[in-house]
Amino acid sequence: MKREFAKAFILVDNSEDGTVQNIAMFNDYEEANRAARAAYGDDAFAEEYKWLVQTGDRCHKGIFYTVDGDMEEPAEYIPTDSEQISQLSNENAELTIALADLIGGVSE
Known part of the structure; x- marks a missing residue:
């Protein structure tokens, strides 16, 4: 019996700020990316969970940032x-x- 192993993916919306909307488990990148686009718009995307972020944090030009009030700091890479x-x-x-x-x- 073959087992599927789901991975966590970061779902980012298509807003100007690229806000992290959700972190969810999917079987592969394509499935996660389709879900992100369906939920958050055509420019939304999914990224494998390799940065220590949570809902409300941001992504600019491929770099994830943690948000604390008005402060943004690069997120820790995992x-x-x-x-x-x-x-x-x-x-x-x-x-x-x-x-x-x-x-x-x-x-x-």
């Missing part, structure tokens, strides 16, 4: 699992080299 694995693998390789250098320096 790395994907594969990005985290890649980063940890790189860090592990660097530490392995550093450890080998330390051990090599001690035995000389």
Whole structure:
């Protein structure tokens, strides 16, 4: 039996401010994008949930911002699992080299 895994998507309206209207689970990007356009207009869009935002936050030119009163700050980016694995693998390789250098320096 094949399982479908839904992902969270950010639904942004087509207003000038690009306001986050909803965060919802969908099976794929196309389904999320169709729902965004149907609910919020032809220029609305969906984006995979990779930024720590909530309803009322904004998106300008592909960059998400958290909104607190009149203040906007860039939203925190949430790395994907594969990005985290890649980063940890790189860090592990660097530490392995550093450890080998330390051990090599001690035995000389």
